Amino acid sequence: MNIRHVLIRDSFPSCIFLAIAGLAFMFASTGCESTPAEAEKYDPQAVLYAYLTNGEPVGEVYLERIAPLFNRYDFEDAAITGAEIVIFDTDSGDTLHLTDDPQKHGRYIPVPGEELIPRGRRHYRIECSTPDGEFLWSETSVPDTFISLNILLIDQNGERPVSEGDTLTRNDPNMFWRWEIDTTGGFVGGYAGLIVAETPRDSLVPLDPDWDPNDPDDALEEEDRDAAGWTVFRYDAEWTTIAWAFFEWEGPTRIELQAVSVDYYNYLWSNFRVMQGMLERPVFNINGGLGIFAGLSKKVFHVYMKRVESEG
Amino acid sequence: MRRIISLYVLLSAASFVSVDYALAANITGFISDASSGEPLPVASAVIEGGDRGATANLDGYFVINHVPVGSYTLVFSHLGYHSFVQDVQVMEMMEPLHIELQPARVELKAVEVKVKREEVKDQRKTPTVSAVPLDSRFIRAMPSLGGEMDILRALQRIPGVKASSDISAALHVRGGSPDQTLILMDHNTVYNPTHMFGLFSTFNADAVKYLDLLKGGFPAQYGGRSGSVLEVIMNDGNRKQYQGLVSIGLISGRAALEGPLSIGGKKGSFAGSLRRTYIDYVLDAMHDEDGMPDYYFYDGNGKFNLDLTDRTTLTIAGYWGNDRLNFDFGSEDARLNGYLSWGNRTISTRLRHALGRTSYLAFGGAISRYRSKWSFSNEGVALDRAREVILDYSLTSDYEFLGWRNHRIKTGMWLSYYDTHFKEENEDIVFVDVDTTAYNLALYIQDSWRMNAFCEVKPGVRFYYHNVGDQTAVDPRLAMVYYYDEQLRFKAAVGRYTQWMNVMSGGAEMNTFDIWFPVDDSIEPPYSNQFVLGFEWDRRDGYEFTTETYYTDMHNVTAMRPMVDEGKSEAEAFVVGEGYAYGFEWMLRRKTGRLTGWLGYSLSWTRRRFPVDSHINEGRWFYPKWDRRHDFVVVLSYRKSRKWEYGASWRYNTGQGFTQGLGVYTSRIAGFDPDKAGNYGRTILNGSKNNYRFPEDHRLDLSVSYNHLFFGRRARLTFSVYNAYSRQSYWIRYFDTSENPVEVVDAKLLPIIPLINYEVRF
Incomplete structure (x- = not known):
């Protein structure tokens, strides 16, 4: 590229300075916008949770209102009472009306004398009218019944089936779940696996062999006493290996495999994405509010987890 | 047309x-x-x-x-x-x-x-729109984190370039994400060029000769990315004498050697450098505890030049580097083991020939590989393990014709073959197993035409053919320079920039593990339209003032589809959205004299939006994490005498965005009573994406260097202070739901860190 150097002018005339100053002022002024924080306010939406379990009578539905972030939170304070809630079996036409549980605000139980037992491969609808005039609704379906669930302990020496009530330790061979269910028709959106310690919350004892109840450093904090762990598997899964890290507490333990509706699988999966920061909120399916109305079919095993003391 | x-x-x-x-x-x-x-x-x-x-x-x-x-x-x-x-x-x-x-x-x-x-204080030059050439010697004099003089971190101090945090070396140029910047090292594309989870770049500043950042409006000779270009040329090596360097810092050691080369009577040069951290040894010496992670990285550069004739030069350049992390903790019967490894390997060769008296020809071939692996397991049961390989083979040719008066015509070809693989699984399930290959051919022609004493026009066009889906694209580019006088020039550029690689990113903080896929036939390639307008006042006394304003609209911007746990095509794996960025920047730079450096400011906006069914911010516009309204930076280097040099860098910027919770509710999992959970099921309901901002951020880094002789060799002792007044910037905010009311917990980044480095040149 050839360059010419014959240009002789008064460099940088004052009008350009003025133009720059004007431009800078214009941009700086627009830059002092309100931050997004000021644009978004707390919205006290209603939150509805209702699960339909294949073969079990509908027992409860929960309804509350989002509470302010930095206020002390109590479910019963946030609860919405006096709402009208109805669940419809849209295939059979059966209905179930729910009413306030006098024992607990925000919990709704079937009206005396009414019952609804969800069945696999059926569709359901929930409608809720709050005293404040909100109308919440959603639809879901219920997966088919499990054909089988086998829990095995497998190592190089072979496999050993786990039976109801067996005692296990974390030194046992790896735990393996294998199941069978009819997945046709799109009723199964995926699976959820739960490991739930049934010991009362205040009596939980960690399985960690190095845990010393007399060591103040090992004292359990309130937030440590999380008695349940859960994970999800995809719709096409037929088996899985469960790491012993999921079993945290000594004592009676419930192993539960759930085949879940698409809405519920999306909700559970999106919870992982929220934890990863990819999503801001879980994917709810309640129209007019937040929460989940979902169906599931489950298979349950009970075992006893025994702690093995550290040899050291 | x-x-x-x-x-x-x-x-x-x-x-x-x-x-x-x-x-x-x-x-x-x-x-x-x-x-x-x-x-x-x-x-x-x-x-x-x-x-x-x-x-x-x-x-x-x-x-x-x-x-x-x-x-x-x-x-x-x-x-x-x-x-x-x-x-x-x-x-x-x-x-x-x-x-x-x-x-x-x-x-x-x-x-x-x-x-x-x-x-020289006022070098006559052909101005390029949005270009910021940097002298590697100046970068080496800048205060640095960990004593590691880092090129990408130096570039983050240029107006228009942002970091997503203090611990990220990734470049966000004019509202773009890191994948939108084409990074070339000796004409070879480099992917995920960071060490230490993004804390440092892979470029060893000792081995760099020249770098040029084109923030936007770049000419047709570059392409394949929709945002910007960083061209890095490594040292060719001293052709006259052998010389070397040995350097010891707190966390790493470096060595370099270069000198003349003669093969079969043909002369040339070589240059090589090595670097390794010794954090692993330091941690081992400080702690003898179970579970202490074992981490280190190393890298090396090598380059050979040989003059085949007085008009022909052959260059072979290579880079290899790797990061490794091992950890192992937990109880005896439930141990968690983790292993992570990632790194780049590149090799490129280039044959340059001055053809006749008016032409210049260059042929190149290059291979660039990025590989990462990670594995997390519990007692031998794989919880998650993954392996990613990106292989990029390229053949290039560039022909420069200077035979027409007032024209500088350049044309060329860039043929790429991409072979990428990513597999993620646990013990039983393969989550992702994707193999993709693609050919991409790019042809370009551009001119730099000095129409008269006042006006220079730079038209160009870049044509692409992508074999997957038989896709084609044409990117027209046009830049203009108006010479008001010898010192003042007005510049403008407009162009389209198509990108042929999509990225599945771990987020703004974790670009180290970005997963790249060549565009397939299920989605359109991302592209942007850029508009730049500005001027530069290049004074003869060594001062230069540049200012630019820009607008970029981004189309087919991709993000990982959150609700998909498998994807058979990119349309299933990615969600396609749109974005835009605009802003205004100025920079006052002193390039020569005892005191060099710059003052810079940028005012910018960038936003993105994805469809409602992606569930990303429920389909609404949002500010990405790297959106910041104001950035002001001062970078100074003062050479007091032959012995003493001082460096300072201060920056002030608007706080970065984060997603603030708006309320609390009880989340319920079927089959489990929330009253048995550690936090009784208390859950935060987040607001929209990045709806809040952290407070403004500022940091001062200082350095002082003492040059002296060490047994007759040039030596340099550098003492630097990172974050001199220890204002820790905000990184992450989370809410502790185990407390009632919920408590805010802010994770902040690095406090004041004094550092020392000693190097000897021979």
């Missing part, structure tokens, strides 16, 4: 029709560093007293064409060097000149009459 092309051809013809070919010749040559013999990119050659001159290309080659036969005095100059004057007898069959410039730090003898004593 056809009318525009016709008009252009007509005007082009008119511009050289007046040249008297019979009595004119071309002055060609190479400009290099007198102390090392290394070519000097973008040095300038000017006919004294006249209006003719040229800027050298990246290989130091220049052509002043159609100079009437006769005697002339040429002035050669380059920033940081003494200018050089040479009398030249221009004749029809001239051989190329070989010009050597003395670095400004070298004292000149009285007999060197051809060398002007003053350091």
